[in-house]
Amino acid sequence: MQPQVKRRTLAPRIGVYLxxxxxxxxxxLFILMIMEQLGSTTAMVKTTMIVVPLxxxxxxxxxxxxTDAGEYFSAGRGVPALLNGLAMSITCLGGVGVVTLxxxxxxxxxxxxxxxxxxxLGLMVLGILLAPYxxxxxxxxxxxxxxxxxxxxxxxVAAALFLIPGIVLVMAAEMKIxxxxxxxFADQSLGETIATGAxxxxxxxxxxxxxxxxxSNCAQAITALCGILIPLTAVSLTYTNLPFPQxxxxxxxxxxxxxxxxxxxxxxxxDAGPASxxxxxxxxxxxxxxxxxxxxxxSATGFVITALVIMAGIATMPALLxxxxxxxxxxxxxxxxxxxxxxxxxxxxxxxxxxxxFRFILFDTVIGTSVTEAPVWVRALIESGFIIVDGDVNVxxxxxxxxxxxxxxxxxxxxxxxxxxxxxxAVAGALAAIVAATTAHALALANMLTxxxxxxxxDLPPAxxxxxxxxxxxxxxxxxxxxxxxxxxxxxxxxxxxxxxxLTSATLFPCLVMSIWxxxxxxxxxLLGMVVGFTVTLLFIILAAQGVTPTLLGNDDLLAAMFxxxxxxxTTILASLASPAPQQTLLEFVRDLRIPGGETIADRELRIALxxxxx
Amino acid sequence: xxxxxxxxxxxxxxxxxxxxxxxxxxxxxxxTPLYVDALNTRMLAGFPLGYLISTHxxxxxxxxxxxxxxxxxxxVDRWHGAHEDI
Numbered sequence: 244m245q246p247q248v249k250r251r252t253l254a255p256r257i258g259v260y261l262x263x264x265x266x267x268x269x270x271x272l273f274i275l276m277i278m279e280q281l282g283s284t285t286a287m288v289k290t291t292m293i294v295v296p297l298x299x300x301x302x303x304x305x306x307x308x309x310t311d312a313g314e315y316f317s318a319g320r321g322v323p324a325l326l327n328g329l330a331m332s333i334t335c336l337g338g339v340g341v342v343t344l345x346x347x348x349x350x351x352x353x354x355x356x357x358x359x360x361x362x363x364l365g366l367m368v369l370g371i372l373l374a375p376y377x378x379x380x381x382x383x384x385x386x387x388x389x390x391x392x393x394x395x396x397x398x399x400v401a402a403a404l405f406l407i408p409g410i411v412l413v414m415a416a417e418m419k420i421x422x423x424x425x426x427x428f429a430d431q432s433l434g435e436t437i438a439t440g441a442x443x444x445x446x447x448x449x450x451x452x453x454x455x456x457x458x459s460n461c462a463q464a465i466t467a468l469c470g471i472l473i474p475l476t477a478v479s480l481t482y483t484n485l486p487f488p489q490x491x492x493x494x495x496x497x498x499x500x501x502x503x504x505x506x507x508x509x510x511x512x513x514d515a516g517p518a519s520x521x522x523x524x525x526x527x528x529x530x531x532x533x534x535x536x537x538x539x540x541x542s543a544t545g546f547v548i549t550a551l552v553i554m555a556g557i558a559t560m561p562a563l564l565x566x567x568x569x570x571x572x573x574x575x576x577x578x579x580x581x582x583x584x585x586x587x588x589x590x591x592x593x594x595x596x597x598x599x600x601f602r603f604i605l606f607d608t609v610i611g612t613s614v615t616e617a618p619v620w621v622r623a624l625i626e627s628g629f630i631i632v633d634g635d636v637n638v639x640x641x642x643x644x645x646x647x648x649x650x651x652x653x654x655x656x657x658x659x660x661x662x663x664x665x666x667x668x669a670v671a672g673a674l675a676a677i678v679a680a681t682t683a684h685a686l687a688l689a690n691m692l693t694x695x696x697x698x699x700x701x702d703l704p705p706a707x708x709x710x711x712x713x714x715x716x717x718x719x720x721x722x723x724x725x726x727x728x729x730x731x732x733x734x735x736x737x738x739x740x741x742x743x744x745x746l747t748s749a750t751l752f753p754c755l756v757m758s759i760w761x762x763x764x765x766x767x768x769x770l771l772g773m774v775v776g777f778t779v780t781l782l783f784i785i786l787a788a789q790g791v792t793p794t795l796l797g798n799d800d801l802l803a804a805m806f807x808x809x810x811x812x813x814t815t816i817l818a819s820l821a822s823p824a825p826q827q828t829l830l831e832f833v834r835d836l837r838i839p840g841g842e843t844i845a846d847r848e849l850r851i852a853l854x855x856x857x858x
Numbered sequence: 859x860x861x862x863x864x865x866x867x868x869x870x871x872x873x874x875x876x877x878x879x880x881x882x883x884x885x886x887x888x889x890t891p892l893y894v895d896a897l898n899t900r901m902l903a904g905f906p907l908g909y910l911i912s913t914h915x916x917x918x919x920x921x922x923x924x925x926x927x928x929x930x931x932x933x934v935d936r937w938h939g940a941h942e943d944i
Contacts, residue, residue, distance in 0.1 A: 353891075353894065353909060353912070353913070356891060356912065356913050356916075357891075359913075359917065360887055360888065360891070360916055360917075363887070363916070363917055363920040364884055364887060364888075364920070366920075366924075367880055367883065367884070367920055367923065367924055368880065368884075370924055370927075371876060371879055371880045371924070371927055372876065372880065489914070490903065490914075493903050493904030493905035493910070494904040495904075496904055496905060496906070497904070535898065535906055535909050537891070537894040537895055537898075537908070537909075537912075538895075543892050546891060546892070547888050547892075550888060551888075572942045573942060574928075574932055574935075574941070574942060577927070577928045577931060577932070578928050580924060580928075581921075581924045581925045581927075581928050584920055584921050584924045584925075585921050585925075588917045588918070588920060588921045591917055592913075592914060592917055595913065834865060837865075837869055837872070838865070838868070838940045839935055839940055839941060839942055840935070840939070840940050840941055840942050840943065841942075
């Protein structure tokens with residue numbers, strides 16, 4: 244019988260604090276709405292609504308100062324399931340999952356569900372196949388787990404090196420979206436956004452590590468959910484007299500369908516090539532596809548491949564995987580994945596509602612009017628470059644008005660005609676998602692650099708002081724790397740995000756899944772699989788950037804993992820079978836990993852090693 | 859703590875649970891959107907039926923599948939004595 248372990252819940256009143264945060268946010272919204280009625284300027288309302296929540300995240304991070312390595316790297320293994328789920332959901336969504344995905348729903352309607360289904364499937368794979376077992380091990384970094392699983396320091400270092408580009412690309416994508424959002428609403432360039440945001444990100448991540456990040460991510464998730472749901476519910480009440488916009492937007496379909504038809508939006512076939520996608524990019528794009536039409540932007544095969552590629556990427560996102568070590572138990576980890584799927588599902592059901600209502604507002608109030616008669620917000624979006632009118636036209640039609648994909652989320656908030664404070668609550672929500680994702684990726688990268696590259700060669704982890712100082716220094720390195728990449732590479736953020744996911748998944752997915760579910764896998768097989776997966780995916784991205792795209796399937800470099808992932812799976816299996824069977828000690832480790840009961844493996848091994856060291 | 863001889867049946871039952879909670883839902887979630895056109899001829903709550911099933915259906919199904927897995931896997935753990943003593 245295992246002795247009863249009494250675990251301390253870190254920050255036992257965190258639920259109360261988050262309740263206070265939510266009340267403060269809602270109070271701020273009401274105060275600004277009142278002040279707006281009393282004659283406050285838009286600039287004041289805008290600045291307050293964007294800056295105050297950012298200040299609150301910083302305050303949350305300052306209050307949650309990490310004192311030892313256990314708190315910094317794994318939040319003392321004391322995070323409740325619901326809050327871990329909340330933090331994970333906003334980490335995996337980020338700016339791409341809120342801002343870019345809304346734009347995709349707006350342009351390609353039903354077909355954007357390939358991404359939504361991929362996101363949900365990825366979380367299911369993570370929650371069922373991976374996270375509970377990583378929790379049993381007590382992983383603080385993914386390469387650290389792989390190094391122990393295969394008893395190979397080479398594998399640990401190689402995994403850390405291969406994961407760096409993927410994480411940096413995803414961070415760069417998030418920063419680019421922040422730049423676009425603040426260009427639209429605060430007249431700030433990408434460089435200014437990164438420069439001002441970097442200090443805030445550094446403070447949020449480095450003060451409390453995983454401990455502070457968890458609580459600030461929860462606050463950011465609350466802001467993001469408020470920013471998405473409050474304007475959307477208000478619009479739903481305006482148009483249908485019913486709340487629950489996720490269900491009421493169906494009532495708009497009849498009228499929207501008629502308007503789409505009368506404006507010449509006709510069904511069209513997807514481009515030739517089973518895996519070619521016709522997605523809006525960074526430039527302004529014409530609205531060409533009816534919302535409900537299936538497979539107009541991608542074929543049915545492309546839909547499935549997109550979903551699978553996103554699935555593999557989300558399931559192996561290092562920022563999510565390292566969160567598996569933070570819960571109190573394996574059961575809590577499973578439960579927290581349930582909450583993650585719930586919150587992400589709620590957002591995935593809300594974003595198409597935003598797209599449908601925005602389309603309806605456009606057809607109702609913009610299309611068919613002249614530029615001078617168009618609503619004020621349309622003229623403001625034209626001035627800021629988020630709506631582009633082709634040529635000098637009298638009447639705005641669907642053929643001469645182009646929209647910027649990443650401006651749709653903000654555009655909807657403005658188009659609703661709601662008070663300015665509500666509009667900027669939506670902007671603050673999107674920014675919260677971006678900050679949450681960027682900080683989580685930065686922490687995952689910094690911890691990996693510290694534990695796996697700097698101290699990876701040691702048997703025992705170093706003393707807390709050098710470990711924490713190095714980790715905090717590497718946070719700044721990670722943020723600077725993401726910022727420089729965002730400034731240097733002028734590529735669509737969705738593409739950067741998918742490249743990042745592809746590189747990570749092609750490297751990690753096969754060896755991570757098989758390390759738990761296939762005992763015959765060997766260190767050689769895992770290493771070779773990682774090398775092949777990473778190389779094939781990177782080659783594919785580089786060739787596509789040079790304009791050399793394989794025409795075999797007509798595929799898009801957005802789906803870079805579609806060759807790398809199968810190649811990696813095949814190599815891992817064949818190389819494992821060709822190499823000698825794993826040692827008995829490693830098999831015993833896997834057997835232990837598969838049983839939820841008993842002490843966390845990493846903690847037990849550390850305790851034994853420290854005892855041996857003392858004696 | 860789980861007894862040594864119960865490890866194999868526990869893992870077998872866990873694998874079956876994965877099939878039921880992950881593989882089957884994944885196949886359904888990927889396959890239903892492929893039949894959206896055929897089902898769109900009928901309407902439900904204002905939505906074309908195919909659209910409703912392939913979007914709301916798949917996402918709600920995923921939520922139910924994960925929460926169901928949490929409960930079932932915990933029951934499997936307890937049945938075989940593999941659960942945590944906390």
